[in-house]
Structures are given as C-alpha cells and as structure tokens.
Amino acid sequence: MVAVSFVHQKGGTGKSTLAISSAVALAQAGNRVLLLDADYQGTSSEWGNRFGHRFQVATRSQVQPILHSEMPELRKAYEWIVIDSPPTLSEMTESVVRASDTVIIPVRPALPDIWALPWLVAIIRKLGQREKVAVPRVVFNQYAGEDLAPLREQISAWNLPVHPHTIPVDLAFPAVFSGRPLPGPLAEHVLRLIDPGQC
Numbered sequence: 290m291v292a293v294s295f296v297h298q299k300g301g302t303g304k305s306t307l308a309i310s311s312a313v314a315l316a317q318a319g320n321r322v323l324l325l326d327a328d329y330q331g332t333s334s335e336w337g338n339r340f341g342h343r344f345q346v347a348t349r350s351q352v353q354p355i356l357h358s359e360m361p362e363l364r365k366a367y368e369w370i371v372i373d374s375p376p377t378l379s380e381m382t383e384s385v386v387r388a389s390d391t392v393i394i395p396v397r398p399a400l401p402d403i404w405a406l407p408w409l410v411a412i413i414r415k416l417g418q419r420e421k422v423a424v425p426r427v428v429f430n431q432y433a434g435e436d437l438a439p440l441r442e443q444i445s446a447w448n449l450p451v452h453p454h455t456i457p458v459d460l461a462f463p464a465v466f467s468g469r470p471l472p473g474p475l476a477e478h479v480l481r482l483i484d485p486g487q488c
C-alpha cells in the first residue's frame with residue numbers, strides 16, 4: 290500500500306486536481322484506491338459523492354488532524370491512498386505528512402508559489418526531527434513553456450528536491466471535476482508523478 294499526498298499552503302496550486310486525477314488514473318489502471326479528503330473545502334469528497342462510483346474510487350473525508358492515526362486500518366483495505374489537503378499550515382499539515390509515504394508539493398511555475406515553500410518545508414523538517422517522514426518533492430504543475438531554470442535554482446538553494454517529471458497545463462485536468470475520465474496521456478503523466486521509484 291502506498292499513501293501519497295498533495296500538500297501546499299498556497300492556494301490553487303493543483304492539489305485537488307492532481308489528487309483526483311491520480312485516484313482516477315490509478316483506478317483506471319485497476320488499483321483499489323481511496324481518495325482521502327483532508328480539506329474542509331470538500332473538493333475531493335464532493336467529487337467522490339458525485340462521481341467516485343463511476344471510477345470505483347472510494348472517498349472519505351477527515352478534516353480533523355487525526356488522519357495519520359487512522360492510516361494503519363485504512364492501509365489494510367486499499368492498494369493506494371491519495372490524500373488531498375487544505376491550503377493551510379496547520380496541525381492538519383503535520384497529520385497529512387505523517388500519514389504519507391510520498392509527499393508531493395505542486396507549484397505553478399511562478400515565483401509566489403515558490404516563495405511560500407520555506408514555511409511548509411520548515412514544518413516538515415521539524416517533524417522529521419521527531420520521527421521518520423517522507424522527503425517532500427516539489428512538482429511543477431500547469432507548465433506552459435515558462436523558463437523553469439530560475440525557479441529550479443531558487444528551490445535547490447533551499448535544498449529541496451524537484452520531481453523530474455513536470456505536469457503540463459491541459460484543460461482535460463479540470464474536466465475531471467465534471468466526472469470526465471482522464472485521457473491516457475494525462476493518466477501517464479500523473480502515474481509518473483506518483484511512481485514510488487521517482488519519489
């Protein structure tokens with residue numbers, strides 16, 4: 290069982306889009322998948338209520354920071370657990386990180402998303418002094434040909450790994466919110482993103 294989370298306190302970076310897309314891509318590939326919504330905005334759980342059955346994706350909401358303590362039980366029932374998280378730095382951030390084998394931080398290719406990173410990383414590193422947690426990995430999402438070199442340079446100056454794979458901007462991603470399936474090439478993109486060999 291692999292638990293992968295999408296985390297960033299900056300809003301709108303693609304946490305829910307990539308969480309739902311990953312759950313869909315994994316289920317389309319025949320896996321038993323739980324989409325776990327740790328965000329009180331309810332994006333992933335609402336998607337699950339409406340469309341989860343269409344893709345055989347189970348959905349559960351947990352907006353209290355006890356999510357990590359529920360994982361041992363949930364891990365028994367699923368091959369993959371995909372966690373969507375809120376745009377906050379809170380106890381919930383810690384709970385989500387503690388629950389995860391892989392932590393992915395989506396950023397748009399723009400400086401404000403990058404400038405927000407040290408705050409999040411400080412929390413994860415502090416947690417890492419107390420217990421073993423996954424090393425978070427930054428992923429460029431909504432890539433549309435921007436020059437990534439200065440952004441990569443800033444991220445590596447903070448000693449943060451950047452995922453080798455980049456997710457393009459594509460309108461088929463937001464279409465998953467309306468219950469559309471994920472086209473094959475985009476499913477491949479997200480599967481490369483969450484491949485444990487890459488994280």
Ligand SMILES: Nc1ncnc2c1ncn2[C@@H]1O[C@H](COP(=O)(O)OP(=O)(O)OP(=O)(O)O)[C@@H](O)[C@H]1O
Pocket residue numbers: 299300301302303304305306307328330374375376430431432456457458459460462463464
């Ligand atoms: N790769 C992509 N291509 C095209 N649109 C995208 C992509 N990723 C995200 N989006 C769009 O960007 C917007 C914000 O994405 P999303 O809601 O997933 O962000 P979020 O990080 O979950 O936001 P919040 O912090 O509010 O929870 C949505 O309209 C979404 O469909």
Ligand SMILES: [Mg+2]
Pocket residue numbers: 304305306328330332373374
């Ligand atoms: Mg969201």
